[in-house]
Amino acid sequence: MAAGRARRPAVAAGSAFPKGTLIVLLGAAGAGLGAAAGELLKFADRGGALQLALLTGAWFAPAGFGMAFGIRLGLDLHLRAGPRLDGTVLLAAGLGGLGGFAAFALGQWVYADTIAAGGTGIPMLWREGFRTSVWGLAGGCLGAVVGPEIPNLGIWRGLAGGLAGGVLACLLFVAISVAGGPEPIARILGLTAFGGLLGGMIVLAEAMLRGPRVEIRWGRTGRVVVALGKTPVLIGSGPGNTVVVTGIARRALGFEMAGGRVICRDAETGSRETVAAGWARRLEDVTVTVRGLPPGAGNGHRRAMP
Numbered sequence: 001m002a003a004g005r006a007r008r009p010a011v012a013a014g015s016a017f018p019k020g021t022l023i024v025l026l027g028a029a030g031a032g033l034g035a036a037a038g039e040l041l042k043f044a045d046r047g048g049a050l051q052l053a054l055l056t057g058a059w060f061a062p063a064g065f066g067m068a069f070g071i072r073l074g075l076d077l078h079l080r081a082g083p084r085l086d087g088t089v090l091l092a093a094g095l096g097g098l099g100g101f102a103a104f105a106l107g108q109w110v111y112a113d114t115i116a117a118g119g120t121g122i123p124m125l126w127r128e129g130f131r132t133s134v135w136g137l138a139g140g141c142l143g144a145v146v147g148p149e150i151p152n153l154g155i156w157r158g159l160a161g162g163l164a165g166g167v168l169a170c171l172l173f174v175a176i177s178v179a180g181g182p183e184p185i186a187r188i189l190g191l192t193a194f195g196g197l198l199g200g201m202i203v204l205a206e207a208m209l210r211g212p213r214v215e216i217r218w219g220r221t222g223r224v225v226v227a228l229g230k231t232p233v234l235i236g237s238g239p240g241n242t243v244v245v246t247g248i249a250r251r252a253l254g255f256e257m258a259g260g261r262v263i264c265r266d267a268e269t270g271s272r273e274t275v276a277a278g279w280a281r282r283l284e285d286v287t288v289t290v291r292g293l294p295p296g297a298g299n300g301h302r303r304a305m306p
Contacts, residue, residue: 248286
């Protein structure tokens with residue numbers, strides 16, 4: 001290193017904002033923008049049951065696209081230097097829009113064939129209960145799409161979080177409608193809340209069901225926590241890592257679960273070891289620690305930071 005030149009500190013490249021905050025805010029923003037676009041593109045409710053079902057699905061699709069894109073963007077900003085606007089991001093957002101389209105189109109089709117056909121003889125409670133189930137189904141579809149994007153969350157946990165978010169958002173939509181607010185405003189606000197609640201419930205599901213995990217700390221307040229599972233969690237300065245940390249090797253460490261044990265791979269030395277709770281490694285100015293296992297679990301050992 002040249003004399004007088006300060007060493008560049010190693011820091012995690014992602015935002016210092018908590019993951020939940022970013023995902024909730026960007027999920028809500030994406031949903032709100034998508035909902036507004038859906039209202040602008042909304043056709044008059046006309047035609048037969050099939051046409052109305054397709055129009056209803058098309059109305060929700062932009063919001064579903066925006067939710068999935070916003071949640072993925074929040075995750076990338078948390079773990080990395082910025083969003084990866086590649087095919088996987090667009091695929092996740094596209095599947096979010098498709099899942100929302102399918103859920104609302106199917107819901108409208110069933111509604112027209114059962115609830116609406118029953119006329120005034122169907123109690124209001126049944127009507128709103130059906131509406132809530134449709135929003136919950138849409139949330140579950142979106143959660144199942146976004147869940148695999150969060151390291152080791154998976155489809156089923158994402159689905160559960162999305163289902164809860166959809167139900168809560170629908171209750172808010174119904175409350176706004178009952179209060180006498182204009183229906184387009186109620187729909188936009190309801191879908192905006194949908195995006196935020198969807199993101200929040202997915203993060204909550206990940207936190208509640210999280211077991212072994214890797215904690216990356218830097219500075220006084222910087223902190224990233226990533227759940228461990230079958231999918232390797234990679235740490236390094238290269239763009240292909242789960243967590244990007246500037247100022248270290250392109251691929252420094254990798255962690256995964258195997259047979260109930262946490263396996264750490266050191267890319268620089270090529271070594272592979274089983275580690276226990278409390279194991280820590282210092283990468284320049286960043287500390288990586290294994291959490292969430294009973295002390296001594298996995299037949300590993302606690303090692304002092306070099």
